[in-house]
Amino acid sequence: MPTVSSEELAAAAGVNSAKLRKDFSYLGSYGTRGVGYDVEYLVYQISRELGLTQDWPVVIVGIGNLGAALANYGGFASRGFRVAALIDADPAMAGKPVAGIPVQHTDDLERIIQDNGVSIGVIATPAGAAQPVCDRLVAAGVTSILNFAPTVLNVPEGVDVRKVDLSIELQILAFHEQRKAGEEAAADGALPPAGAAARKAAQADQGPDGAAPAVMPA
């Protein structure tokens, strides 16, 4: 398939074709009127804009179940991420290979960051270890941190943190599940009507990156 229309892409993505065209137009005019978008060219332009054409070395700190899962995760390589090092505080882990990469000890954290020119760090440690690890990563030159530990991290100006809470998505499902049950019961006249918030929020779909309004689940 050499070219694709905004209509086809929109259908595949589940969005309106006008929105798709408008979004693409912010990147530039990469389509051809009467024809559509050249697939290969479009993929390249989007990849470039998103930073997928670059190589991003990342370190993962905390090689428990989650750290190991991340190290083994296939999706990283295909998106330009390279796991440059795995770091754990347990001396017994040192030298053991996980996903083909030997685990190194926390003592060498600063050297590892600098040797590999790492600017993105992933924290998969227990909650208590997260802030100290974060401080050391930042001091060593890391400017973006992905935090899986259930703690809010404090970082200096200029450092980006994103927190992933694995239970939030479950909570969103439970919220909808509750609404489903509520509607059935309401149809039987068994329950009083639920709050306006629920009715409003229940309409929301999963957003592009899963972002939700500040107080209510999407």
Add this chain to the structure above:
Amino acid sequence: MPTVSSEELAAAAGVNSAKLRKDFSYLGSYGTRGVGYDVEYLVYQISRELGLTQDWPVVIVGIGNLGAALANYGGFASRGFRVAALIDADPAMAGKPVAGIPVQHTDDLERIIQDNGVSIGVIATPAGAAQPVCDRLVAAGVTSILNFAPTVLNVPEGVDVRKVDLSIELQILAFHEQRKAGEEAAADGALPPAGAAARKAAQADQGPDGAAPAVMPA
């Protein structure tokens, strides 16, 4: 702290106090003018609306690193989720306890779902196994699925699916990282100006549980 004002909560959450009040108002009028919100009462009302006061049995299918990480994740219990069962296709896993729960074989999936009245399933299998597992979960009565496998799942009407892609958050960080680098270089006059999309998107902030500052200085 028996009561709290919208101003204090907003500061803690990094949002505007008016937004917080408006959001709360959708749940009902749970505050007291001139005083603020009674903390305990507010927590209860929000918990109830979100479904946190209910017990949600969930099953996790696919007990690899990620499945084990999820089974061990502390955040679930405190939010009303109970891991009712762990299921894996590997007969060698059967009976082994993970996070104190014995792993059961996929053959018993339907029985497990029904015995425990499970309506929420978590898929942490390899990509290839996800769709078949999903089909069986749905057939057995599951109506909400949290999918960690890198596949788009097809489900019948009335079933909710949320997909978590662990690499997307990393991609967002890389995008901002690229922008940081681009701005420095642009200041040196080394690069042509980046696209309008990048400038626009770079303003986007992390949503609900964000550790990042919610109100960016323009």
Add this chain to the structure above:
DNA sequence: CTGTGTGAACATCTTCACAGCT
């Protein structure tokens, strides 16, 4: 004729600002 690119209309979300309750 087809399908992009985009102003303009429409819809939704956020913030302001203040009436009114405690």
Add this chain to the structure above:
DNA sequence: AGCTGTGAAGATGTTCACACAG
């Protein structure tokens, strides 16, 4: 006096609809 709850204003996001390029 202090702080909520909320209309109205302002900002942002989405969709329509069509001029125009290929």
